[in-house]
Amino acid sequence: MKKLLSVLLAAMMLLAVVSAYAELKVGTYDPASAGNVELRFGWWGNQKRDAVTLEALNFFTENYPNVTFNPNAQNWSNYWALMSTYASNNDLPDIMQQDYAYLQQWVEAGDLLDLTPYVESGALDVSGLSDSILKSGMVGDGLYALCAGVNAPSLLYNKTLTDSLDITVPDNMTWDEFEEISRKIYAARGIGVAYGEGNSENPLTYYARGLGYNALWDANGVIPTAEEMAGYYERLVKCVAEGWMFDTDEQANVSTTGDLNMHPLVFGKTDDVRTWCAFAFSNQLAAFQAAATADGIELGITAWPSANPQASNYMKPGQFFSVTTDTKNPDLAVAFLNYLINDPQGNIKLQAERGVPANSAMAVEIADELNKLDATYGTAAAYLAIVAENSSPIFPPLPAYAGTANDEVIKYLSDEMLAPKPGMTAEEAGAYFVENVNDLAANY
């Protein structure tokens, strides 16, 4: 009975909205009916993101002059501390940007609004979002966040180089195919590959998923066995010995800052300090291409190699938007959220800065407009369409100890195993990895 009523109500409101305001996609709630309201909206970002987000907010206000915004733009490191303070005073903004890794703890603290009733009532339209993307905003049975933009792990490669050597880089290549191509390029030009260095779990996660696991680790520790992890390190040792994979010395010669403009894919005077590819994410294509253009290099984009690319690859929700439980205007906040996710004009204003919009139909609809702003948008969007067909659901949010494990275990082992003379055998490295990560997990 209740449900019937809500459907009826929704239908009535839909009619009202369609007749009065057809231009913005805000769901079934009419923001004009909210009276004079100020919505608070918090996000972390950068100058570009702040600018495009403000444009999208202004556009909303132009259409609904009764709704104004109090934006709160922070950088990543300040954002969470500030939001935690707001949360402890029950004074969170109506809408806040969320992160995949942190979503769960915010839901458990009771700070985020369950959006399920709004989806059921039609106030929030999620029909444009794929199942796996929608799931990434769910905790338990509740929907607490909607994805603002989608990324995927992407091998960015020097297409100008591979074309000149008559090498085709296939989509979804296996690790063996990748080795074959790398050896050819190294033999022809002496240009190598930088892989597995530093303190990131990403390549290890990709490897573990290629073995058939969903993730590298969970709250209890490492998921693959020590022998399986040894396989990862064995690969590093072998490829370094073949010469084409950068050892720690060659790595130290090319970059220290992690600054994208200094990455050997796009920076370096001679072939021996260049790489033919970079293990990156699709939203980095624009910045890499901007750096590569100076050298007349056109970049290509494809999936990271893996024993089983379809199992390894995943669509990564870049950022999320959530409505908080501190909002006094949940209906209006949800309508605004609907606009952020589904409205083509609003998303043109947002310039896909947060990644390709999760609403894939709309993403295609606005592609021409966005391509005018940045030509790499279409390339990234086309790649994501391939990934959507050739990937598995993303791993769960990272366990709390992951950051420390990166610094203390992964970095140490990659240093030892990528060294010109490895400091231990691959078997020892696999065992060390499992033992030390499990130890961290138990005592964090």
Add this chain to the structure above:
Amino acid sequence: MSTKAIKRERAPFQAWLQKESTAGLVFSLPFIVGFLMFMAIPMGLSLYYSFCKYDIQTAPQWIGLDNYVKIFTNDKIFSKALGVTCYFALVGTPLKVIFALIVALILNHKSKAIGLYRAVYYLPSIIGGSVAVAILWRRIFESNGTLNAILSTVFPGMAGYNWFSEGPAIWVLIILTVWQFGSSMLIFLSSLKQIPRELYEAADVDGATKFHQFWTVTLPLLTPTIFFNLVQQTINSFLAFTQSKLITNGAPRNSTLFYTVYQYNKAFPSAGKSQMGYASALAWIMLLIVSLVTILLFWTRKKWVYDG
């Protein structure tokens, strides 16, 4: 209004205000407050934290000596970083002091441009720790950089030599620290001026060569200054941070990871929880090491320093 009355019955507070010791206290108050706020209290806190598990966000948890035990028994990076730092300090400092002395001797002449020379040679000490110099240094030492371009004209084998590989990488940082010889050089210059000319004149009369004069007159009289520079620069070297953080970030394989950088990474990691307690313990160990080295230097003092 009676001025007499005021003079006779000065309020005790006013009397206190006009005391000389009060003025002294007020004038030294900025230092006292600063010392307490930025030295004494933080040091006390850091000593307390070094016995705690402390991630900044939640309250510190007392764990006794656990941090220290872990540092000495189960921390490979600690011993590596300590080794790198000792090598840097014990090799780099003498080189820097010797270099400063040589330049000071060269500049110890009457010349109209002497002020300019001193300013120019002092400059690296000021800018040496900057990000710009870090980038410049990478450009000079990278495999296709300036240095190899120059060296390979004489030694063709040097073309493409990787200065940032394990082994030579620490020397890139040592050369940078030697290049920052300015402050030691200025101190040498001023004490060179104070060596009495009569001694040189007497040596001339005795027929001593320039080298002899240097060896028997200049050097002994400079030993107090050498000692001072040595102590100061050794302490500085143990506490060096920017070179390692900005130029190599510890790479490759932690072979250029300075102790302070390791400590910083523990306190402010790029990802994951801060280990402020652990970093505090590292800091206190470094304090002990620096104190020990300084005591050791002072102990050798009477064996080689000429105190007149």
